[in-house]
Amino acid sequence: MTLLEQQQRSAPPRRPGPISLPLGLLKTARPRQWVKNVLVVAAPAAAGELFTRQTAVQLVLVFCLFTAAASAVYLINDARDAEADRAHPDKCRRPVAAGQVPVPVAYAVGGLLAVLAPAAAAFLCTPMTSALLTGYVGMQLAYCISLKHVLVVDLVVVTTGFLMRAMIGGVALDIPLSRWFLITTGFGALFMVSAKRYSESVRMADADGELGATRALLTEYTTGYLRFVWQLAAGVAVLAYCLWAMEEGGTGLLPWRQLSMVAFILAILRYAVFADRGTAGAPEDVVLRDKPLALIALVWVGMYGLAVADL
Structure with a gap:
């Protein structure tokens, strides 16, 4: 590691500006990962239930709620790993590690999304949809804290996350799986x-x-x-x-x-x-x-x- 790199990593995080903070939060929410949430249409598509306006609206809503829940996990994970990420050659560029998003802000926004997504699902969808989102958030947070260090369990948790994405569309629309x-x-x-x-x-x-x-x-x-x-x-x-x-x-x-x-x-x-x-x-x-x-x-x-x- 060069002296310049050491100075960059040891330098105090820069203070975020009024525009850089929202952009940093968006980047921390991992927009590229949102494509995974298209899996919410899997169960309705398999059952041939995609061709009504009500179904389309419900699936867009479920997609947004699952994206919010996943973003909550990313924000909390990056806040938790900020110090370790600053010592990593690639992860040091993440907004939280780089100081673009303060750690308390990442925790606050992540916690708010983690609560609001299941709550909105209970009000706008079905109780089972809310329960599934709550289970997803809880499981992913447990993964960030400890389960990612447990052999085989880490594979099961990540796999289950994909499975929950595929299930939630059917659960929201009461389609048998x-x-x-x-x-x-x-x-x-x-x-x-x-x-x-x-x-x-x-x-x-x-x-x-x-x-x-x-x-x-x-x-x-x-x-x-x-x-x-x-x-x-x-x-x-x-x-x-x-x-x-x-x-x-x-x-x-x-x-x-x-x-x-x-x-x-x-x-x-x-x-x-x-x-x-x-x-x-x-x-x-x-x-x-x-x-x-x-x-x-x-x-x-x-x-x-x-x-x-x-x-």
Whole structure:
């Protein structure tokens, strides 16, 4: 580390201006991560319940509430880790660590969002929606405090966060959730989460452990174990999806639901290429970065849409 870098990191945080504070709060809320919350449409889409104005309005509301809940966790997490982040080569640029957002402000805004999101869900949606959001916030805060340091549990918590996103749209609209839908979504999420951890572990090994500070628990996992987890999760997700697709038949021109199995399996195989190389980062980045994978995803959406419409 150069003398200049040491001086920059040891310098007192700069005082935020009237414009930089709102921008810093927005950046801390991780706008790039909001794309994950599109999963709230998963259950209604699977049930073919997307084509009414009331449903669309409700799903937009649920998306906003889940985004607020997730942002609350990011704000509290960054406030809690501010000191450690200032010593990190990349995280030191985060608004809270850099002093753009004062730690007390991050705690206050995060705490307010954590309370308001479930409360608004109870008033505007259903009690179960509020309970699910409350459970999500509580689980994620427990993850930030301690669960991210517990082997296997950290994988389960992150996976459950994805599963809750996929469930909440159905819960808000009182749509029954298929067991195969839940299994496919859960193990599909575990596949992507463990593939990301595996990639981080591979990069850490290539860097002779220098990246261990970015996620300390990675030193406790072996690359062989993480490879086993993502391969197992991929297999279960494919099997569950096939059983789900075969469960119902249609009267359309072609068996679109069954044909969608091909696109789903191709997507898993394509994603596994990046997992095997150790280059599978955040799921949204992988899908948006790789054009063939994005194309396969669009084909799958088209096939499943035809199945739901029974064309």
